[in-house]
Amino acid sequence: MNLSLALWLTQDAVVNGAVYALLALALIVVYTVTRVIFVPQGEFISFAALSLATLQNGKVPGTVHLLIATGLVVAVLDGWRMAKTRDFSRLPRLVLFNIALPLAVAALAWWSASRPTDVWLQVLVTLGIVIPFGSMIYRLAYQPLASASILVLLIVSVAVHYMMVGLGLVFFGGEGLRASIFPGFNFDVGILTISLQSIGIVLSSVVLMVVLWLYFGYTVYGKALRATAMNRIGSRLVGISTEFSGKLSFTLAALIGAISGILIAPITTVYYDTGFLIALKGFVGAIIGGMGSYPIAAVGSLLVGFLESYSSFWASSFKESIIFTLIIPVLLWRSLGKHRIEEEEEE
C-alpha cells in the first residue's frame, strides 16, 4: 500500500463515516426520546435516493402514492378519534399535514418529473416526499404502543422495516439506480484527488450536526425533546406530550435519512435494500456512543468508516463480517465501563 492509496482510502472512510455519523445521530435521537431502536432508518435513505433518481428519469416515484395513502390512513384514524371525542380543534392541522401536504408534494413531483434538469426542485420534492413519513410512521406503528417494552418496540421496528423494504422493491424494482446532482468536479491536493461530491457530503454532515446541536441546545422544541429523553414521566407532567416528542423525533430521523439519501445518491448505486446495511453501520456507531453520546457516536461512526474502507481493500468479501465481528470487543468494552446495576424497568 502506498501513500496515495492510503489517502484515497482515508477519504473514502471519512465520507462514509460522515454519513454513518448522521444516521447514528438520528438513531440516538429516536432511541432516547421514544425507546424505539429504529431499524427502518435506512429505508429513508433508500426511499430518498431512489425517489430522486426516479424523478431524474422523468417519472413520478411510487413513494408519492404511498405518501398520499399513508396520509389518508392517518387522517381517517385521527379523524375518527376526533369524531368520537367531538373535539375538532385540531382538524385543520390534521388535514393540512396528512392530506393537503401530500397532495401538494404529489403535484410538485408531477411537475418536477417533466423538468429532469431542475436538480434543486428534485431535491426539494424528495425532501417533501420522505420527511412527512417520519411522523406518519410514528403515528401508525409506534404511538399505540408508546408504553410497551423495548422488545415489543424492536419487533415492531423489524416489521416496519420488512414493510418498507417490500414496498421499496415494489416501487423501484430490483435494479439499482444512481442520481447525479452536480456535474462531476475533481481537484487535486498534492497526490490526492478530491471530488466535489465528497466535500459536499462531509460539509453537509458537519453543518447538519451543528444545526442539530443548536436546535437541541437553544430552542424550546429541542429542549423538550431532551427533557423527554431524560425523563418521560417528568416531561409529561410539565406538559410535553409523549405523542408530540415522538412525532418530532421521527420527523428529525426522516429528515436526516432523506438528506443522507440525497447525499449518497450520486456516489453509489442505491438498491431498494441498500439503506438497511448503511443504517446498520450507523447503528454500530450509535452503539459505540452507548446510544446516548452524540460526539462519541460520531467518532465511532468514523471508526466504522475506516474499518470498512480498509477491510474492503484487504479482504473485500469479508468486509461486512469483519465490521460486525469487530464490534463485539467494542460492545464488551462499553458494557464493562458501565455502572454495574442498571436502571430497572418496571414490569
Place this chain on the structure above:
Amino acid sequence: MNPWLPVGGLVAVLLAAPLALSEFQIVLLNYIGLASIVALGLVLLTGIAGLMSFGQAAFVGVAAYTSAVLTTQYNMSPWLTLPVALVLTGTLALAIGAITLRLSGHYLPLGTIAWGIAIFYLFGNLEILGKYSGVAGIPSINLFGLELGGARELYYLIWLMTIGASIAVRNLLDSRSGRAIRALKNRVTMAESFGIDTARMKIVIFLYAALLAALSGWLYAHFLRYVSPQPFNLNSGIDYLFMAVIGGSGAVWGAVLGASILTLLKEWLKDLLPYLMPQSGNYETVVFGFMVVLFLHRTREGVIPYLTRLMPRKDKPRPSLEVAALPRRAQPEAGGTLLSIDQASKSFGALQAVSNVSFEMRSDEILAVIGPNGAGKSTLFNLVSGVLPVSSGRISFLDQRIDRMTGREAARLGIVRTFQHVNLMKNMSVLENVALGAHLRSSSGVVASSLRLERAEEARIMAEAARQLDRIGLGDRLHDPAGTLPLGAQRLIEIARALAADPVLLLLDEPAAGLRHLEKKALAALLNDLRKSGVSILLVEHDMEFVMGLVDRVIVLNFGQKIAEGTPREVQSNPAVIDAYLGGIE
C-alpha cells in the same frame, strides 16, 4: 384451569392429525414443530429472563451441519451425531455466552446479531460445509428398525420432542430455578441479595436455549436431508424472535402458538397474494410486516396472555404444611458482637453519602438507624447488605470482613434485607415471591427441575413460604399476583420473603411505611417474636412512634455522619437530634 387440559387436547389432536391431513400439511406441521422448539428457548431467554437474542438460527445451523457432515462423510448414525451436535453447540454457546451475556441492555441484541451474521458467513465459506451449495444426501433417522424417511413418519418424532421440550420448560419455570430465572428480568439486585448467582443463571439458560435450537437443527437436517446456509441466516433468527413475541413470550405455549401463527401466515400469504394481486408477487413481506404490527397493537403481550385472561382463573390448593421443614442455620450466641462498623465511608463522586460512621450491634438486638431524608441511611444499608462496596473503612459480621462482599456472599452468611422501594415480582404469586427467599436453603438445579425430580424439596420450600405468609397474616392471599396487593401488604411480603431465607441479621428498610396503625402494632409484635427466636434486626425507619416503642438502641445519622447513639429515650432528648429533625434556630 387444569394446566394439563390443553396439553392433553393438543396431544390428542396431534396424534389424530396425520390421519386426516395431506402430505403437504404434514410437512407444514413438521416445520411448526421444529420452529416451536427454537422459539421455546427464546421464550425462556427473552420472555422470561429478558435477554434478547437474534442469533438462535445460527445454533440451529451448527447442529444441522454437524449432523450433516458426520453422517454423510463419516457414515455415523444420526443417533450418535445427536449427542455430538448437542455438545458442539453447547460448547459454542458457552463460549459465545461468556462474551455476549456480559453485555447489557440493548448491547446484547446487537451482539447476537453480530455473531449470528459471523456464523452464517462461516457456513457459506467453509469448504467442508459445501460452501453456499450446502450438504446433500443426509440419511434419515432409523428408530428401532423403522426408517423415518418421509414427513409422515418423522412427524411423530418431531412432535414428541416439541411436546417434551415444552413440558420440560414449563416444569422448569415452576421451580426453584424458574423463580430465579424470572428474577433475571429487572430484578437482578434483589435476586443477588437472596443468593442467586445471576451471571451463572444467565449462562445456564442461554445454554438451555442453544441446546433446544440444536435439537431442532438435528431434526431439521434429517427431515430435509439437505442443509444449506440460507435457513440459518439473520432473517430466520428474527423470525424465531417474532414467533416468541407474537405467541406470548412470557408463556411456554406461546412458542408453539407463535410458531404456528407465523408459519401458517407466511404460507397463506404465499398462496393468497398472487391470487389477489396477480401483477406483482412482492407484497409478501409488506403484508407480513403489517400483520405483525397489527398483532402487537391488539395484543402486545402476545396471544397466550390474551387468551388466558379470557379463561376463568382457578386457584391452586394451599401447599401442605405436613412436610419436613427446610434446614435452619445455627443462630449465633445471644449477646455477642454481631455487626461491627468501623469508620465506614461511601462517596459517589463528590457526594459523601456516608462518612466515618462507626457502631457495633449485638446479636438478639433490635437496632434502628434514623435520620432525616438524605441522611445516608439507605446507603449505609446497601453497604452492610453488600449491594455497594465501601469507599473506606471496615465492616465485619461475626468477625468476618464483609465490606467488599457482594450481596450474594452476604446472603450466604445470613444477612437478608428488604427494600425501601418494594422489589417484588409483580406478576408472580405472593407464595412464589416468598419462596424465592428460600433459594439458598435448597439446591435443585435446572435439569432436576425440568424433569420434575425435585418435587419433594419444592414441597418443603412451598410449605416454608406458606408458613412465613401465615406468620405475617397474608395466609389467605397465597396465589394472588403480588402486584395486586396494597402497598402495605407488599411490604409485609418483602419481610416474609426475607424470613424464608432464615436470616441471622435481618435488615429492614422502612418496614412500617404505608402500614396502618393496627398493622404497625402487628408488625412490632412480629419483630419482637423474631428477636426472641434469635434473629437480630437492623432497621431504617422514619416512623418515630414505631421505632421508640420497639427498638433497644437508636443510631441517628445526618448528612452521612453519626450524630447520636443511645436508647430511644436518650436520643429523643439529645439537642443535636432535635436540631436535625426540627431545624436549628440560627
